Every structure is written in structure tokens, then in C-alpha cells.
Amino acid sequence: MKTIDDLKVMNSGATLKMEMTVEEIDNFLDDPDLSLADESRLISRRASVQAQINNQMLVQAHLKASVITVDYSPKDERDLDNLNTKLDKFIIQGLTVSAMLGLVPKIIDTAVSIGSSLNAHTGMPA
Amino acid sequence: MKVGVGCLWAAALLLSSCGETKFAEQYASRMSEVLKSYRDQVDAKILAEQQSYVDLAKTYDQANAERVRNSVLVERNRRATATVDRLVREKAAAPNTRVAWISQIHGDIGAFAELDFEQSQASLSREVDAYKGFIAGLADLEQEQRNLDNLKDSLEALAKPKSVIARLRGAGEFGCEVNRNFQLLDLGQKITALSAKIQQETDEDKRKSLGKQKLDLESQKKNFTAPCSGS
Numbered sequence: 001m002k003t004i005d006d007l008k009v010m011n012s013g014a015t016l017k018m019e020m021t022v023e024e025i026d027n028f029l030d031d032p033d034l035s036l037a038d039e040s041r042l043i044s045r046r047a048s049v050q051a052q053i054n055n056q057m058l059v060q061a062h063l064k065a066s067v068i069t070v071d072y073s074p075k076d077e078r079d080l081d082n083l084n085t086k087l088d089k090f091i092i093q094g095l096t097v098s099a100m101l102g103l104v105p106k107i108i109d110t111a112v113s114i115g116s117s118l119n120a121h122t123g124m125p126a
Numbered sequence: 127m128k129v130g131v132g133c134l135w136a137a138a139l140l141l142s143s144c145g146e147t148k149f150a151e152q153y154a155s156r157m158s159e160v161l162k163s164y165r166d167q168v169d170a171k172i173l174a175e176q177q178s179y180v181d182l183a184k185t186y187d188q189a190n191a192e193r194v195r196n197s198v199l200v201e202r203n204r205r206a207t208a209t210v211d212r213l214v215r216e217k218a219a220a221p222n223t224r225v226a227w228i229s230q231i232h233g234d235i236g237a238f239a240e241l242d243f244e245q246s247q248a249s250l251s252r253e254v255d256a257y258k259g260f261i262a263g264l265a266d267l268e269q270e271q272r273n274l275d276n277l278k279d280s281l282e283a284l285a286k287p288k289s290v291i292a293r294l295r296g297a298g299e300f301g302c303e304v305n306r307n308f309q310l311l312d313l314g315q316k317i318t319a320l321s322a323k324i325q326q327e328t329d330e331d332k333r334k335s336l337g338k339q340k341l342d343l344e345s346q347k348k349n350f351t352a353p354c355s356g357s
Contacts, residue, residue: 029199036203036210039203039206043199046196047196050192054185054188054189057185058182058185060181061178061179062178064174064177064181065171065175065177065178066174
């Protein structure tokens with residue numbers, strides 16, 4: 001059964017993964033040879049990731065205030081573990097710009113699913 | 127005989143009243159313990175809530191700083207794209223003319239640097255604990271703790287055995303109530319009996335006399351309808 005601490009670890013993991021993504025995007029943005037079109041796309045992706053980081057940090061704050069978790073069904077637990085594993089498999093270092101642009105939406109989707117699952121089991125508003 | 131039975135009833139009721147007082151004291155004592163445990167839980171909850179408010183405030187502060195940074199990035203990209211578009215257009219219009227002037231590019235960069243500085247200044251020079259501004263208007267959770275303490279104190283006072291004077295005052299009130307209810311019962315029975323007698327009586331004069339007696343009894347009964355006051 002998932003405890004508050006388990007959920008905090010998952011939430012922190014999702015946030016960390018996205019912070020690493022922002023860092024990698026910033027490295028691309030520092031490249032003087034980057035085209036303006038690519039820069040524009042990367043800035044847009046960066047804003048999306050940053051918004052999701054903010055969201056995950058709000059979830060984390062709610063988790064800290066939670067004293068109970070509504071029980072997960074075995075299927076819910078499996079789904080959450082799968083999402084967590086999936087997030088870990090996203091390797092962001094050494095990507096090309098286009099690969100990064102393609103990967104970011106997947107990372108955000110996975111993080112959003114994790115955040116929604118956490119919110120739904122702590123009695124906190126989504 | 128009637129007086130003896132009345133005394134026995136009064137004694138039994140008095141004893142049961144004492145038992146109820148004892149029970150109420152124990153109940154209040156137990157409730158006070160439960161409330162103390164609840165107070166501990168509330169303390170932990172409030173601490174967690176306060177920490178989460180601090181975390182939320184830091185998140186909002188960080189989000190605000192990121193918003194400024196993002197807007198600067200977007201503006202830089204927009205201005206660079208606009209400059210490139212202008213140069214391409216001018217070159218297309220006059221292929222043999224020089225369109226890019228270093229001084230103009232420097233001017234554009236300078237204008238952007240000024241904007242960047244203005245936008246970022248507030249964010250970079252803000253206080254370390256600027257996030258606290260986001261929690262300034264929040265309700266004070268300590269009020270809830272104080273209310274709980276007051277409730278706990280009231281229950282603890284209730285759980286303490288009453289003083290002799292309080293007991294005597296309570297016993298006096300109890301006796302008054304017993305007497306009042308007894309009188310109401312007695313008068314009610316007498317009125318019912320008189321009503322039956324009036325219905326059976328055929329002599330008009332006797333009916334009037336009985337009617338007068340019934341009115342007297344009903345008047346007496348009215349005096350006992352109000353409960354005994356604590357004073």
C-alpha cells in the first residue's frame with residue numbers, strides 16, 4: 001500500500017526529471033548556432049515544462065499537509081508504478097533538438113498523470 | 127402514609143440525580159481526554175498546513191520569477207526574428223544595397239538589454255524571504271488551537287466535583303422541581319375528578335359550587351406551570 005512518503009518520492013522524482021529537462025533545454029538555448037525557429041520551439045516547450053513543475057510543486061505542498069491517503073486499488077498502484085518507471089526511462093541527456101522537442105510532451109503527459117493520481121488519493125482538490 | 131411515600135420518591139430521585147451528576151463529571155473528564163488527543167492531532171495538522179503554505183508561497187514566488195525569465199526569452203526571440211525578417215525583406219527589395227549596420231544591431235541589442243534589466247531587476251533584487259508576501263493574508267490557524275483549548279478547559283472544569291454550595295443549590299432546585307411536579311399531578315387529578323362530578327350533578331346550585339372549586343384549582347395549577355428558577 002502506498003504511503004504519503006512513497007507518494008512524495010514519486011512526486012519529487014517527477015519534478016526532478018522535469019527540472020533536468022529544463023536544464024537541458026537551457027543548454028540548447030545557450031548554443032549560438034541554434035536557429036531562431038528552434039529557439040522559439042524550445043522556449044515554448046520550456047514554458048510548458050516549467051508550468052508542470054509548478055503544478056507538481058503544488059501537489060507536493062498538498063502532500064505535506066495530508067495526513068491520510070485514500071487506499072489505492074491494486075490496479076491503481078500498478079498504473080502509478082508503471083508511470084514512474086516510464087518516467088525513469090526518459091533519457092534526456094545527449095538528445096538532439098528535435099528529439100528533445102518530441103520527448104518533452106511525453107514527459108509532461110506522464111508527470112501530469114502521476115500528479116492527478118496523487119491528488120485523487122489524498123483528498124485534495126485537483 | 128402519603129407523606130412517607132413522597133419522601134421515599136424524593137430520596138430515590140435525589141440519589142439518582144447524584145448518580146447522574148457523577149456520570150456527567152466522568153463523561154466530561156473522558157471528553158476532555160479525547161479533546162486533548164484531538165488537540166495534539168490538530169497541532170500536527172496545523173504544523174503541516176503551515177509548512178505547506180510556506181512551500182506553496184515559495185512555489186508561487188518561483189513561478190513568478192520563471193514567468194519573468196520566460197517573457198524575456200520570448201521577447202528576445204521575437205525581436206531577433208523581427209530583425210532577421212526586416213533584413214531579409216530589405217535585401218530582397220534592394221539586393222545591391224547594404225542592409226545590416228553594426229550600429230543599428232548594437233542599438234537593438236542595447237534596447238533589449240534595457241528591457242531585460244527592467245524585467246529581471248525586480249526578480250533578481252527581491253528579498254530572500256519575498257515568498258512570505260504570498261502568505262500574508264492567510265487566516266491565523268492558531269485561533270483554532272485557542273478555541274480547542276477553551277473547550278478543553280470548560281470540560282475539565284465540568285469534570286471537577288462541584289462545591290458543597292453548588293451541590294446544595296442543585297439539591298434545592300431539585301426539591302423545588304419535585305414539589306412542583308407533584309402539585310401539578312395532584313391538582314390535575316383533583317380537577318379531573320371534579321369535572322366528572324360536575325357532569326353527574328343534576329342540582330344547578332351544587333353544579334355552580336363545584337364549578338367554582340374547579341376554577342380555583344385551575345388557577346392554583348397555573349402557578350406551578352413555570353419551572354423553578356436557578357436563583
